[in-house]
Amino acid sequence: MYERLEEITLAEQEVAERYDHTVNVCMAAGCMSSQSGAIKEAIDKEVEANGLERWCRVRGVGCMGLCAHGPLVAVDNGKPAETMYQYVTPEDAPAIVGSLDTAPVERLRCPTDVPFFQRQHKIVLENSGLIDPERIEEYIAADGYTALIKAITEMSPAEVIDEIITSGLRGRGGGGYPTGLKWTTVAKSDGETKYVICNADEGDPGAFMDRSVLESDPHRILEGMAIAGYAIGASQGYIYVRGEYPLAVARLKTAIRQARRVNMLGSGIAGTPFAFHIDIRLGAGAFVCGEETALIASIEGRRGQPRPRPPYPAEYGLWGQPTLINNVETLASVAPIIRNGGAWYAGMGTAKSKGTKVFALAGSINNTGLIEVPMGTSLREIIYEIGGGVSGGGKCKAIQTGGPSGGCIPADFLDTPVDYESLSALGSIMGSGGMIVMDETASMVDVARFFMEFCMTESCGRCVPCRVGTVHMHNLLDKFSRKEATPHDLVLLEKLCDMVRNTSLCGLGQTAPNPVMSTLRYFRHEYMAAITEEAADLFVLDPALSVSRNGATQRAPKLEVAS
Amino acid sequence: MPLRNEKVEPPSDDKRWRIVQATMQRNGFERDGLIETLHTVQESFGYLDDDSLRYVAASLNAPLSQVYGVSTFYHLFSLKPAGRHACVVCLGTACYIKGMPALLKEIEKRYGIKAGETTADGHLSLLTARCLGACGLAPVAVFDGNIAGKLDMAEALNRLQEMTTVATEVESVREA
Amino acid sequence: MKRPFKTRVKTLTIDGMAVGAREDETILELAQANGIFIPTLCHLEGVHDIGACRLCLVEIKGTSKLLPACMTYAEEGMEVITDSERLLTYRRQVLDLLFSERNHVCAVCVSNGHCELQWLAEKLGISHVGVPYLYPQLAVDASHSFYVLDHNRCILCTRCVRVCDEIEGAHTWDVMGRGVECRVISDLNQPWGTADSCTRCGKCVQVCPTGALFSKGKAVAEMTKKREFLPYLQLMREGRK
Numbered sequence: 018m019y020e021r022l023e024e025i026t027l028a029e030q031e032v033a034e035r036y037d038h039t040v041n042v043c044m045a046a047g048c049m050s051s052q053s054g055a056i057k058e059a060i061d062k063e064v065e066a067n068g069l070e071r072w073c074r075v076r077g078v079g080c081m082g083l084c085a086h087g088p089l090v091a092v093d094n095g096k097p098a099e100t101m102y103q104y105v106t107p108e109d110a111p112a113i114v115g116s117l118d119t120a121p122v123e124r125l126r127c128p129t130d131v132p133f134f135q136r137q138h139k140i141v142l143e144n145s146g147l148i149d150p151e152r153i154e155e156y157i158a159a160d161g162y163t164a165l166i167k168a169i170t171e172m173s174p175a176e177v178i179d180e181i182i183t184s185g186l187r188g189r190g191g192g193g194y195p196t197g198l199k200w201t202t203v204a205k206s207d208g209e210t211k212y213v214i215c216n217a218d219e220g221d222p223g224a225f226m227d228r229s230v231l232e233s234d235p236h237r238i239l240e241g242m243a244i245a246g247y248a249i250g251a252s253q254g255y256i257y258v259r260g261e262y263p264l265a266v267a268r269l270k271t272a273i274r275q276a277r278r279v280n281m282l283g284s285g286i287a288g289t290p291f292a293f294h295i296d297i298r299l300g301a302g303a304f305v306c307g308e309e310t311a312l313i314a315s316i317e318g319r320r321g322q323p324r325p326r327p328p329y330p331a332e333y334g335l336w337g338q339p340t341l342i343n344n345v346e347t348l349a350s351v352a353p354i355i356r357n358g359g360a361w362y363a364g365m366g367t368a369k370s371k372g373t374k375v376f377a378l379a380g381s382i383n384n385t386g387l388i389e390v391p392m393g394t395s396l397r398e399i400i401y402e403i404g405g406g407v408s409g410g411g412k413c414k415a416i417q418t419g420g421p422s423g424g425c426i427p428a429d430f431l432d433t434p435v436d437y438e439s440l441s442a443l444g445s446i447m448g449s450g451g452m453i454v455m456d457e458t459a460s461m462v463d464v465a466r467f468f469m470e471f472c473m474t475e476s477c478g479r480c481v482p483c484r485v486g487t488v489h490m491h492n493l494l495d496k497f498s499r500k501e502a503t504p505h506d507l508v509l510l511e512k513l514c515d516m517v518r519n520t521s522l523c524g525l526g527q528t529a530p531n532p533v534m535s536t537l538r539y540f541r542h543e544y545m546a547a548i549t550e551e552a553a554d555l556f557v558l559d560p561a562l563s564v565s566r567n568g569a570t571q572r573a574p575k576l577e578v579a580s
Numbered sequence: 581m582p583l584r585n586e587k588v589e590p591p592s593d594d595k596r597w598r599i600v601q602a603t604m605q606r607n608g609f610e611r612d613g614l615i616e617t618l619h620t621v622q623e624s625f626g627y628l629d630d631d632s633l634r635y636v637a638a639s640l641n642a643p644l645s646q647v648y649g650v651s652t653f654y655h656l657f658s659l660k661p662a663g664r665h666a667c668v669v670c671l672g673t674a675c676y677i678k679g680m681p682a683l684l685k686e687i688e689k690r691y692g693i694k695a696g697e698t699t700a701d702g703h704l705s706l707l708t709a710r711c712l713g714a715c716g717l718a719p720v721a722v723f724d725g726n727i728a729g730k731l732d733m734a735e736a737l738n739r740l741q742e743m744t745t746v747a748t749e750v751e752s753v754r755e756a
Numbered sequence: 757m758k759r760p761f762k763t764r765v766k767t768l769t770i771d772g773m774a775v776g777a778r779e780d781e782t783i784l785e786l787a788q789a790n791g792i793f794i795p796t797l798c799h800l801e802g803v804h805d806i807g808a809c810r811l812c813l814v815e816i817k818g819t820s821k822l823l824p825a826c827m828t829y830a831e832e833g834m835e836v837i838t839d840s841e842r843l844l845t846y847r848r849q850v851l852d853l854l855f856s857e858r859n860h861v862c863a864v865c866v867s868n869g870h871c872e873l874q875w876l877a878e879k880l881g882i883s884h885v886g887v888p889y890l891y892p893q894l895a896v897d898a899s900h901s902f903y904v905l906d907h908n909r910c911i912l913c914t915r916c917v918r919v920c921d922e923i924e925g926a927h928t929w930d931v932m933g934r935g936v937e938c939r940v941i942s943d944l945n946q947p948w949g950t951a952d953s954c955t956r957c958g959k960c961v962q963v964c965p966t967g968a969l970f971s972k973g974k975a976v977a978e979m980t981k982k983r984e985f986l987p988y989l990q991l992m993r994e995g996r997k
Contacts, residue, residue, distance in 0.1 A: 222674075303934070453677065652933050
């Protein structure tokens with residue numbers, strides 16, 4: 018192991034041993050929005066007031082996952098996260114500090130022996146909530162940067178790529194394209210200069226995995242990018258991050274500065290000839306910039322409009338050079354894979370979807386927050402066991418995955434294993450990992466209209482089907498949600514869905530009809546119920562379009578068994 | 581029409597232009613740095629006016645229409661000055677499901693503005709965000725930079741009331 | 757964005773017809789050279805392609821996605837289909853959407869009878885528009901001393917933007933906003949007549965496929981467009997190299 022890392026690790030361990038207690042306060046955006054900053058200050062003051070500074074340290078850490086119960090504070094007296102407190106307020110500081118040597122404060126206690134904590138399998142989130150994201154020393158003490166050192170000192174670039182191929186890792190941004198294959202293509206492409214881009218333009222409404230990883234463990238991304246750079250022969254990387262995530266940006270900046278200081282970024286990394294630099298580029302509020310070619314246009318300072326592929330960025334990307342674009346979660350999985358071997362990673366998950374996946378649980382669910390589970394875990398387990406079931410005692414009606422590009426999976430399919438293939442067989446997609454639970458009160462037509470409005474306003478305006486088609490689909494859905502639709506509207510809506518899906522230029526347009534098509538597939542009766550009586554009666558007279566209102570209401574959704 | 585040169589004079593001797601210049605310098609006065617530069621202008625001045633767009637275009641040797649095209653493509657850039665106070669309402673899926681549309685409608689009604697607008701007295705800008713990524717706390721809104729989660733109607737209106745009253749007080753002090 | 761190709765000959769079929777192609781030839785160029793009609797709107801010989809109008813989409817055997825002929829290069833053994841019923845349906849729908857997006861009233865348009873949108877609609881047999889009209893309220897900019905911009909007729913093909921940038925080099929035009937709110941603008945979204953960067957060359961007017969850009973003083977159906985300058989300029993530039 019590289020000496021410098023060893024020194025830092027030892028120093029960190031020494032520091033840790035000096036303290037009897039460690040109080041970790043969640044400082045990710047969720048808890049910070051409910052005053053966790055003030056809580057940390059209050060605990061700090063309390064520790065000082067009691068003269069405990071030499072025995073107890075107070076740290077700000079990343080996301081602990083259970084955002085719904087925030088602000089969260091964890092206390093360890095030897096073991097990490099032994100006691101967890103929920104709904105903490107600054108006024109609770111004396112009680113927490115006062116109980117350090119005695120029994121925990123029961124009224125604040127958040128049970129940790131529940132499925133939410135027990136059933137998860139953390140790889141991407143292994144450090145989240147356990148280390149201070151603003152100190153590189155803690156990342157290093159948690160085996161950080163050892164994968165990078167291993168890659169550049171013991172492995173050839175081809176061996177690194179092989180390890181990624183063996184792991185079976187697939188793109189976590191939603192597409193599910195095999196990561197190893199992507200790396201191979203870029204490595205083989207001719208080009209004087211190559212680039213690595215981390216796509217942190219998490220735009221799906223309802224998804225916050227990337228934000229959490231960036232805020233809780235930024236060095237993991239830097240390490241993953243540097244390894245990728247070594248594997249494909251790039252020495253410059255960019256992180257394209259949403260302008261809406263100021264905390265993530267600040268932490269990334271700090272992390273880059275620190276990594277440069279200990280020579281894990283920059284020239285001659287760890288005494289080898291390998292050089293890698295990372296710069297941050299800020300998005301400015303455009304969902305379409307999550308699309309590879311639009312993202313590149315945006316980094317180049319232009320309007321974020323996609324262009325047709327091929328050529329793919331792997332051959333012709335940033336400034337015309339071969340470019341590797343990977344999502345945050347994909348890059349976050351790289352270091353553990355190199356550290357533990359591709360076979361270890363491939364040992365988790367299903368036949369075609371390996372490893373683990375982070376999901377953001379939101380909507381009508383008790384344990385809203387962030388979880389990481391092995392691929393193939395069933396929706397039921399995620400919603401009812403880990404997620405603690407539907408909130409307010411309601412019944413689950415559908416689960417929305419994949420955001421505006423995904424679909425609504427009805428509760429009938431709760432036993433579906435969550436992997437790329439099973440979800441797309443159900444007419445949805447894995448997407449980046451947003452999972453919104455909807456109870457019986459949710460109107461599926463409204464949900465479809467909501468997503469179509471999203472796509473309409475986020476359409477870049479370049480290609481005709483997406484620019485104009487989404488407007489028409491939105492207007493039609495609006496009629497349905499006002500219950501003023503005609504059977505003709507339904508026919509037109511389905512036609513437009515087909516056309517926009519097949520003729521749009523980029524992924525945004527091609528997937529924009531997905532929420533409509535999946536709700537039409539499983540909840541067609543809700544659309545039929547929005548057709549006015551008069552319109553329906555008139556329509557029956559037209560034999561060419563013989564879908565009578567009643568006939569269609571009775572048509573049950575086709576059930577397809579997904580194995 | 582200004583001609584090629586990096587030494588284009590800023591529109592005024594406001595010191596904030598130095599920060600903008602520094603950003604452009606960091607990017608070698610290349611057009612690639614346009615979005616970064618616009619971010620800096622917006623951070624420094626609150627919005628992008630015609631003078632600043634002309635200055636940036638001239639400094640980066642970028643066509644005016646391109647600069648305008650980029651400024652209006654991205655939602656975070658604003659060409660109009662913002663109100664003294666801002667309320668950003670999250671319209672992400674989780675917030676949507678947890679009742680944000682009704683809340684937004686009520687705020688719009690109460691203050692007589694639509695989302696994206698500023699009240700006539702310049703006190704309040706009502707903005708929307710695609711998703712603030714705090715879905716665990718839905719519905720979420722940001723009041724002058726402070727995120728508030730699990731909002732209900734009373735709480736939201738209360739916060740707005742507080743914000744705008746403080747504004748009026750400050751105003752009257754200034755006038756007095 | 758031409759890729760650096762070596763010139764090797766490729767053989768492929770278009771609608772069953774065997775054709776030989778250079779590696780740097782697009783399906784569209786190849787089809788045109790062989791007398792096969794593929795409709796286009798945003799394509800303009802002499803400026804770079806953007807694949808935006810989606811009219812030239814073709815089917816390629818073995819690929820599930822439809823690809824724009826203007827930006828897809830010939831490859832060995834390709835089997836291209838340009839005129840399937842499915843493609844025709846989509847093309848008609850694209851035109852439907854374009855007609856519905858703004859206010860295309862041919863009867864009172866200066867380009868009536870000389871309009872590419874109108875011509876394509878006739879050619880593809882469109883008798884009525886299958887989606888509701890959006891009827892946006894749009895302005896007409898007549899501030900320029902020679903020309904007029906009528907947003908009501910604009911289809912956002914961006915030929916004007918590209919010809920102004922790539923051929924004239926002025927980049928007076930660009931597009932502002934996004935989605936259906938996109939508008940062609942000059943300089944800082946100011947009246948065209950006040951845009952200092954405009955050289956008044958009129959190239960944009962000549963390449964505009966519809967009556968969105970026209971010469972002042974033209975009455976209904978009087979605006980014909982002259983495009984000879986584009987191949988001429990191209991030839992002259994190549995000759996200089």
